Amino acid sequence: MPRPSRHRVTIHDVARHAGVSITTVSHSLNGKGVVADATRQRVIDTAKEIGYSANAIARGLRGNPLGVLGLVIRPLEDLDSYQPEGVDYFMRFAGAAAVEALDHGFGLMLVRDPTAGALPGIALAVDGFIISDPVANDPVIALLIRNDIPIVTVGRDTERPEFRDWVETGTTTDRRAVVNALVDRGAKRIALVTGTDSNAWNADSDLSYRQWAAELGHDELVYHQDERSGEAGGRAVAELMLAAALAGEQELPDAIYCLTGRHAAGLQQRLQEAGYRIPSDIMIAAGSDSEQTRNSTPPITSVDLVPEATAKAAVDFLLRRLEGDTESSSPFVQNVLRFRESTNRPLL
């Protein structure tokens, strides 16, 4: 196997072979300056013959676009170590985003929080960024704006109202849809379990639940539990509820809406162990469909956040922005409520 020389073929090689200057080569290949047709053709042929392709790095140095989109998935940032379990929404999101970017001739680069310092310095050289579920006043957004890198977020930064380029998924209506579905099936006391990350997803869910409770004079039964606590976290919330009921402090809810699928699964398990039947005694629903909600016994009704559609919308939106279209408005992606056995009661 004779290594065809460590030296990559450069624009100088083409120039030498074609007997012209590198300027002429560059112009010929990029269709830029004025070059005689014959010369241009000769250069093109020579380039193909000796297998030349412009070094993207050198090109990038001059400020040309790299043909790469960056993707940051915020909820994954805080994990000590990324774990496959319980992050299937984001994996599907990332996969679909990649597919959509590839389909438009772009590479998709997944990176960690660029503000964390260290990592792939090249992150700041990509053409644009998608940030999934930014936290409030997200420093990543600040950093990217400071570097003039176009951004599209999925879910808004709650503390940055002036920022408009975000993909909206679900609506107040949708969040109410879960609560309404529970009410329609006879729920009288509905509890909400949110995560603790300071993102729009948690904030808005909390807000719309409280609004709903206020409108109906319903008790506000809200619990917060760290997203990363998984099923154990769900069990812990169940424990709290059971203890409060036992102590006579607070009646047990008859329906529970957990934003996180894993919380819902753990909570359901613990309640079942305590002798409660799902859905006849207590109904359970999750705000985020996952392996756990699908495979629990019984399977848990949940909101399918349609990661594929959301990712596609985000990529398309970012590409429009990169093409200079600052007009088109933010896309909206409709979630889908998947009814399963955990809320399987007759409609009122």
Add this chain to the structure above:
Amino acid sequence: MPRPSRHRVTIHDVARHAGVSITTVSHSLNGKGVVADATRQRVIDTAKEIGYSANAIARGLRGNPLGVLGLVIRPLEDLDSYQPEGVDYFMRFAGAAAVEALDHGFGLMLVRDPTAGALPGIALAVDGFIISDPVANDPVIALLIRNDIPIVTVGRDTERPEFRDWVETGTTTDRRAVVNALVDRGAKRIALVTGTDSNAWNADSDLSYRQWAAELGHDELVYHQDERSGEAGGRAVAELMLAAALAGEQELPDAIYCLTGRHAAGLQQRLQEAGYRIPSDIMIAAGSDSEQTRNSTPPITSVDLVPEATAKAAVDFLLRRLEGDTESSSPFVQNVLRFRESTNRPLL
């Protein structure tokens, strides 16, 4: 919002602020040359103060590693347009690979076939590549080798025996495991349905089935169907089998092993429509677990290719190679056979 100047802060800015040369800045920041401790500290402080971080592109120009791994998923290349349906194995693979790369401080860039011409020229500038399911004599491998870019493949290139850096998943034993499981449950005539891509997965499955058939004097019932044909392709194979049986040319098999989950699902449907019961009349198994095999009625027994574990193994292996470790041998990832109702018969 006063834009803090379009101009990114460069090494020259740091040099000016700290009152030293850019050489000293570079040395100080990278811990390279000899610099007085006091000076080094001053430079570091200045850099942090004015928010300097080295431009990875410029750095890359000098031949320094970029901190990015490339990923090419071959079976996705031939699709006219990437479709989310039916590619869940690869999405999970890509997601897990990204997670693993990120965990080691690398970005993961997903790209399309670099030999196709056009695309992200930067593809050839990444530090290393993972190629999932290369085709026979894969031109992508040739291109990357020609450019001295380290590669790790998942599944071997059947026509490139000298290439050793590939992750093995499943074994002849494993492939026989499916056939054996069918035999254990009373199957007498087992058919194999493979895809048509020229990769190791198809070739090896075909080979080990024929070996098994030869050893036992069993008829060779092999069908090939394009991977991209999906459930319709599975139905078409069923149609062939039914027609041959009707014409008295060939008895219907009593167990069918489809490598592709979607083929299995379509085939099962068509056979059921023709009045056959699964698993009592005919058993069905798939070589690749997917949404379709899990959600068919009945659910189909299949091989879980454990994409997460495979991706992790591939990334770790590539990183070891990048660190200069040419010793460690190729990793092997063990697949898992998931038994479901489609083969639910008493063991003999």
Add this chain to the structure above:
DNA sequence: GTAGTGAGCCAAAACGTTTTGGACAAGCGC
């Protein structure tokens, strides 16, 4: 003849780093 025009080409600058090959000064041994 001279000035002006345009076509075709090129040398050199620029992009932001890293690295090479010194320069300079101080300290030391003689």
Add this chain to the structure above:
DNA sequence: GCGCTTGTCCAAAACGTTTTGGCTCACTAC
């Protein structure tokens, strides 16, 4: 004093492009 070493620092080259600002030549218009 002289040479050598050592500790600091820096100017300039190099990486491979794209782009700027010419230069040269042939032709035209006066």
